[in-house]
Amino acid sequence: MQGFYPILLFSIFVCSVSAKKMRWCTVSDPEQRKCAELAKALAAVVSPAILAAFARLSCIRAYSTTDCINRIKANRADIVTLDAGEIYSAVKQFDLVAIAKEIYSDGGCTLSVAVVRNNSLDIRSLQGRRSCHSGVRWTAGWSLPLGFLLSRNYLSWAKEHPLSQDVSTFFSASCIPGAGAMALPLCTLCQGLKSYIRQKNYHCETSHSEPFYNNQGALRCLRRGIGDVAFVDHLALETIEESERDEFRLLCSDGTQAPLSQHRSCNLGRGPGGGMVTRVNFRKVVRKFLATVQTLFGRQGRERQRFQLFSSSSFGENDLLFRDVTEKLVVLQDDIDVSQVLGLDYVALLKGLGHEGSSLEDSVIRWCCISYAEQKKCEQWALSIKSDPLVCVRAISMRDCIEKIKRDEVDAVSLDATHSFIAGKCGLVPVVTEYYGKNCVPAEGSTHLETDVFPSVVGLAVAKHSSRNIFIGNLGGRRSCHSNTYSPAGWLLPYRHSLSLANNSSSPCDPDKVYNEVFWKSCLPGSKGNLCKVCIGGTGETATKRCTENHNERYYGNMGALRCLVGDRSGKSYGDVAFLEQHSLHTNILGLNTTGWAEGWSSSDFELLCADGRRAPLSDWETCNLGVIPPNTVMTRPVLTARVYDFLMKSQEALAVNSNTEFRLFESHQYGESDLLFKDATQCFAHTSHMDYRSILGEEFYTHADTVFNCTHSDILEFCNQDVCSIF
Template sequence: MRGLYAILVFFIFVCCTRAKKMRWCTVSDPEQRKCAELAKTLVAVLPPAVVAAYARLSCIRASSTTDCIDRIRGNRADIVTLDAGEVYSAVKQFGLVVVAKEIYSDGGCILSVAVVRNSTLDIRSLQGLRTCHSGVRWTAGWSLPLGFLLSRNYLSWSKEQPLNVSTFFSASCIPGAAAMAPPLCSLCQGHKSYIRQKNYHCETSHSEPFYNNQGALRCLRSGAGDVAFVDHLALESFEDSDRDEFRLLCTNGTQAPLSHYRSCNLGRGPGGGMVTRFNIRKVARKFLNTVQMLFGQRGRERQRFQLFNSSSFGENDLLFKDVTDKLAVLPDDMDVSQVLGLDYVALLKGLGHEGSSLEDSVVRWCCISHAEQKKCEQWALSIKSDPLVCVKAASIRDCIEKIKRDEVDAVSLDATHSFIAGRCGLVPVVTEYYVLPSVVGVALAKRSSRSIFIGNLGGRRSCHGHMYSPAGWLLPYRHTLSLEHNSSSPCDPDQVYNQVFWKGCLPGSQGNLCKVCMGGTGEAATKRCADNHNERYYGNMGALRCLVGDPSGKSYGDVAFLEQHNLQANILNLGSTGWADGWGSSDFELLCGDGRRAPLSEWESCNLGVIPPNTIMTRPVLTARVYDFLMKSQETLAANPNAEFKLFESLQYGESDLLFKDATQCFVHTSHMDYRAILGDEFYNHVETVFNCTHSDILEFCNQDVCSIF
């Protein structure tokens, strides 16, 4: 009955495809033999009538995966399986489409690992070593290792000194890299010939002995290389007796057993995929569905032929990886970034897989308001370092998303948004340094409002810097704000504030917590409650404006939650900016967590909690470039102290804390640190607990994982 079902499905398939021949591109004699056996077995499991209606599978022998891409483009072959890095190039540079992905036992991704013989080698001292790589532009053998080395600045790449791997390593075998530099192929063992079809030296073909993951391990085992960059799936090929002879290099400079690849790796990326021409994508999908149904791990004709097994053909990973569990045949409307993941696509762009690369020196800074845009443009005009481009975004959350999408490069983030960005795969470059003992969040009330205390804020009007701000959103809810709000209240700050306050202004929120907000006017016109400086009640200055009310004396709050570090300056600026006259520090008091009130000078003992510094974050591959840009920019501006533009001043633009905190004295190098270490365990654990019970669109976006969605 099962055999009849398979025949029926295949008969429907061939009727729909109008006897279209499927030509599989192979890159070696063993792969050609496996493909031919697949074609033969397809004929064997189908009745003659179906065979007559279908032109069968044919196998097209090519010299390399690059040759396969050319043949598919030229309608001389139809389909091939490629590493994810090659998939990206096939799609973006040569107009092919991805129709399926390999899925392995633990998902659709691989981990890049650096394998060495048991020795004293260290990931931080790879320069001058002999290296074995699975293939040029391959995920585990090229892109992830280079991305890691660049992110730690072990390998430099700048406008003055473009990346040159051939001088970093003493010798290599990187199949497919012959066109880049001959030294990248010096360790390869394939036959050399001036006839292209007979030249297998350094080609992405099984005829090159050191090609693909197993070939890179063969290079290491033979003693030709000191380290092999492969994917974690290749480690399954080690016999138990061999495992003690080899180790993994970890990112912290230590070594680990081969079994520890989950914690000791250079990064994660997508697995292999199948590409074809756009006009036959539907036929290719149907073909893959059919052969998987017949010969996959759970195929009905698996006893005749095993799609994901190459052992009887004398090589590994022929047509597909042997460890493939199944093929995920993709829907028609999936963009390559959805298939491969935003982080990986951004990495490939940075490494030049689209023709541009890190040699392009422009830094794109994210701005969230008209005022920030003006300041950023003045910054760009005032420096002599690499070009700065100012890109507008709707909010800090939008900046994080744009950085992940490779639409901008960097932004300064408060501690809560640094947590979000870290979860989103971004990394620190520098932190802002302040001379203050610490930055704290405070609750502020007008001195004349004598009846207001922490503990009796129920039914009041509140002013918060902005959504997810540490002082305005994260810290206040931890304190007993009203009799109705206690330890049994929800751990979601939004729910707490909606329960406690009558209404308020929390830019980026909605409902009652937007009703006190004012929006923007003139060039900064925006709707009420926008999550940027265009909303006049946004940020520390905005929360203070909200507390005192608009110039007409309306639209005000009873309590403001903001940062203390620039409070005195902002109070003075109320008058100088024309917002409200006559206000001084003595007109305000702090609300302490124990229910008392205190003058502003007692902020060290009367506050809502300590806040880690702002951190400038970017994509991992850009850390060195963004750091160099910031250092050059800082040096240029420091050398001209009389210049009109100041990087850490914002008053002339009518706001405070534009691009960076105004209290910043300089930048501190922190790209060697994890964002968790910068935030500190106490703050990190607190914000993690909050987001575990708070819905967040940006975290939902960040958590999209191509490794597990199929």
């Protein structure tokens, strides 16, 4: 019975492959030897009768991974293992398919780390240094570190020429295997054999015959003192002996250094691990082949004493055929898109780095608009500036904007604090923060406002002066008006207070459930059921079904919540209490008249409901409010930070200089709404791309939002969490 299992397994396999040969592409002599040993091991566990029907594994020697990709495309090889960045190129440019992914001990992804031996270096002082990289377009050796350097503006990239050109001038010298065709200076530190014969030239190639190839090669480059910094993934750190670990340090994103053990907190980003590719018409064969060899020779394989699939130690090199730290292979199903294999964030990063070449999109900024009114203002903005072209892209909500940015369908949007929290969790990063203070003058020697102190706004509960019997604490059974779902003032803050006698500290931590329990009915745009029954939808060009999460719903936003409190022209569809932000409140009350919504209303017609049960005039908002709210922040994908920032600064400066233009970036009343694109209370932009979104929000607000979303279902966070890149 002992030999029955592999014979049965291969009987099934042979019938399905129709005696097709499996040709594995190797990129060095050690890898060729390991492949040959795998072929022998397969032959040893399969009877001669079955071998007659099964054309055995053969090993095709190539001179680089690029050569392997070309051979597979031309049907001169069938399979090769690649870094995630190379997988993307193989799929997009050569029409190959990803067939399997490597899974490591802590997940299917890797962290990019910058390793040094010089205690005086930091991540901000790498210009002019010598660099060692695992490979060109590799996740940890190229894409993630360059994406980080670009996002912090430490590395400048003029889009009129390739990124490789600016990288070659940023570092004084480099070894980036595979970069020879891009820019020769990126290969000056490499030490592979040079030859005029293409197949014998290993200098700067993605082959183990280049001593500084892959993660181990980049560390070798650093060890020998050839380079000052090595960009590798965190898995490579496991190969550094305990006796020499104190010689190395990691460069952290905040400018500090840390020991190798702190790679989880000290890294330049995360990305997908390696995987295998093949031709589309060969994927079924390869899928079954990989499943078979893993069953026989994997970590738990029946024949692992004969051959170890994920070990290269006996061949004098590391990471042959697969990464040695691979725990298992996950074989992928048909019709899976490359963005599902590699993750939306990573694919968007590669596009931003020019992996698909330049396009018209590289020269424009795509701004996300959530309503007809925002679209009109955005288009006017585009006509009023002479910087990079602005394209206005329509979405249906702030949540939709976040998803579109992740999908690389738009580039940027200004988000309130709660949506900034969500965007940060989804991998987006800050560019600028709206500044509501009066002093927008930058510090001496600076061209922009940079501050760690942001004037905040507060959340308010507002009732009509005439409704004398309404207080915080007796709102049960009332009608409520909320600016919109997930808004800080309209959704996140109110539920924390005892809105009614039935609403106390034992109430659910899901705000929607609290509001459903407390109020008779509401208008909370973006919600459903009773929480939408007070909403009225839009009219004319903005006609929509009611409760949409944008300005097309007339009760959306701070102005909308105020309109909801006043009621429509018929005197119906109104609320008893409105939850909104204090900024622009007086302006919005005046706007009730000017926009033809309601006439005769003044600030004295409204009062604040204080958290302690008191009522107070609107002027007492500093002492009578529901909590402090961080400012809005413009968010984008990491690689676009510098470009979006430059665009916003040019816009701000151009519009400030040209005072004759009718367009005002921080005014919305002429479009019949308030807070379009940016809050009307904004005075200028504060530079915050060097800050983490958590720092901008502040620890108290961040912790509160985190607690709420831990017990509240969120489609957008669920969408973001589907990204394949996770470190357990």
